[in-house]
Amino acid sequence: MSVVDEAVTAINEKVGGSFDGSVKFVIEGEGAVMLDDAGARAADEPAEVTLTADADTFRQILDGDLNPTSAFMTGRLSIDGDMGQAMKLAGALS
Numbered sequence: 001m002s003v004v005d006e007a008v009t010a011i012n013e014k015v016g017g018s019f020d021g022s023v024k025f026v027i028e029g030e031g032a033v034m035l036d037d038a039g040a041r042a043a044d045e046p047a048e049v050t051l052t053a054d055a056d057t058f059r060q061i062l063d064g065d066l067n068p069t070s071a072f073m074t075g076r077l078s079i080d081g082d083m084g085q086a087m088k089l090a091g092a093l094s
Contacts, residue, residue, distance in 0.1 A: 003055040004031040004042045010062040011040035015092045021085045022047040028054045035089070049081035049089075061093065068093060 001009075004027060011025075017039040024047035025033040032044040051068075053061075057076045060066035068090040071077035079086045 002030065003027050003058070004033055007033045007058055007062060008040045008042055011035055011093075014062075015040070015089075019089070019092060021049075021082075021088060023085060023089050024050045025058065026050060026052040027058050028052065030055055047081065049079060049083070049085040051077060051079055051086065051089075053077045 007025060007027065011033065015035065017037055019035055020037060022034070022036040024045065025035070027033070031042060034041055034043040034045050034047065036047075053071065053076055057066065057071055061068050061071060061077070066076075068077060068086075072079055
């Protein structure tokens, strides 16, 4: 299973279609995952906020081993766009 497929599955299990907004996860060298009110899917579309990190960082965040805020503060996760949406997502993934 690809990292993108793993991310889609994990995000749908944690958030599903209950997220009000749009987020794009860019997994460096792997692809992108979109999350909106329809759930998560492998896609690369415009979003209110884009989160970018390597595959290992995304795995750690999705597994609950790394706090998204800590990842951002240490430079392992970059955020471009609506910081409010990013913070809402961090709460939903916790």
